[in-house]
Amino acid sequence: MNDKMRNKNKNNLKAILKPKLTPQELPSLIRGFDIIGNIAIIEIPRELTKKQKLIGNSLLELHKNISSVFKKGAAYSGKFRTRKLIWLAGKKSKETLYKENNIRLKLDVEKVYFSPRLANDRLRIARQVQVDERILVLFSGCGPYTFTLSKNSPAKEIYAIELNPVAHKYALENQKLNKSNNTIIIHGDAKKELEKIIAKNKKTNSKNQLKFDRILMPLPKGAEVFLDVALKVTRKNSIIHFYDFQKENEFELSADKIEKACKTAKKRYKIISIVKCGQNAPRTYRICVDFKVL
Numbered sequence: 001m002n003d004k005m006r007n008k009n010k011n012n013l014k015a016i017l018k019p020k021l022t023p024q025e026l027p028s029l030i031r032g033f034d035i036i037g038n039i040a041i042i043e044i045p046r047e048l049t050k051k052q053k054l055i056g057n058s059l060l061e062l063h064k065n066i067s068s069v070f071k072k073g074a075a076y077s078g079k080f081r082t083r084k085l086i087w088l089a090g091k092k093s094k095e096t097l098y099k100e101n102n103i104r105l106k107l108d109v110e111k112v113y114f115s116p117r118l119a120n121d122r123l124r125i126a127r128q129v130q131v132d133e134r135i136l137v138l139f140s141g142c143g144p145y146t147f148t149l150s151k152n153s154p155a156k157e158i159y160a161i162e163l164n165p166v167a168h169k170y171a172l173e174n175q176k177l178n179k180s181n182n183t184i185i186i187h188g189d190a191k192k193e194l195e196k197i198i199a200k201n202k203k204t205n206s207k208n209q210l211k212f213d214r215i216l217m218p219l220p221k222g223a224e225v226f227l228d229v230a231l232k233v234t235r236k237n238s239i240i241h242f243y244d245f246q247k248e249n250e251f252e253l254s255a256d257k258i259e260k261a262c263k264t265a266k267k268r269y270k271i272i273s274i275v276k277c278g279q280n281a282p283r284t285y286r287i288c289v290d291f292k293v294l
């Protein structure tokens with residue numbers, strides 16, 4: 001769902017709720033909602049708590065393809081970047097099947113991080129991939145980047161590493177669901193798994209070492225801690241997609257993190273682009289710094 005559709009949905013919801021909310025309450029419904037498969041997830045401001053069930057039922061009425069409505073119970077938190085959801089209307093199941101960019105993803109929307117708002121970013125990266133690339137997706141969740149690349153790019157092999165055991169279980173299911181034969185799904189801590197690869201590479205001749213043409217690091221809160229090991233599995237001309245949260249006009253702080261890591265690793269690099277991929281607070285963005293190891 002793009003921003004235009006999200007706004008249209010929000011306006012439709014406002015129209016259906018107009019007779020049911022007071023003129024003071026209606027403007028409080030400021031944010032849109034996300035649809036993941038047959039589940040809608042909406043933010044309900046405190047002043048509308050008493051009307052939340054009514055809002056949930058109105059959403060079910062409005063979208064015949066939605067069978068459950070949950071409200072955001074908290075912000076994303078913890079190392080798995082998950083968030084609590086509170087049931088409002090319809091079925092109580094939090095498991096769903098979601099489709100985007102020719103792929104299908106099964107997931108539990110509470111136990112696994114997932115954002116449909118990043119669909120365009122996933123496709124943006126898939127379109128950059130060259131024939132026969134070997135790609136590494138760190139922090140891969142239930143596989144949105146992994147399978148988007150598998151189905152929409154000419155990559156040869158895609159390795160994916162995820163720590164959350166529930167997300168990993170779904171990634172394995174999604175591998176089958178998408179008949180994705182060029183993916184290697186690994187459960188574990190990105191640093192430890194990469195250290196294993198680095199140790200193995202040290203014992204292998206340079207031709208047979210496991211190195212990657214492209215590395216995705218979609219963990220905007222803390223990815224910099226993994227830059228050292230990621231850089232060790234790059235080769236000349238590898239591209240890294242480094243995600244970060246940054247305030248407007250402070251994007252250079254993310255570039256500084258890359259500069260520091262590359263300096264320590266004694267790697268030369270070139271920043272290719274800095275892309276805004278989403279907004280997570282007023283004037284704070286989820287950005288992706290794409291850089292090339294020279």
Ligand SMILES: C[S@@+](CC[C@H](N)C(=O)[O-])C[C@H]1O[C@@H](n2cnc3c(N)ncnc32)[C@H](O)[C@@H]1O
Nearest residue numbers: 079080113114139140141162163164189190218
């Ligand atoms: C922001 S989410 C992104 C998930 C997925 N790439 C997506 O876009 O939907 C970050 C993911 O990193 C995982 N994670 C956090 N620390 C990790 C670590 N040390 N090693 C591997 N995965 C980790 C979390 O469990 C979570 O699934």
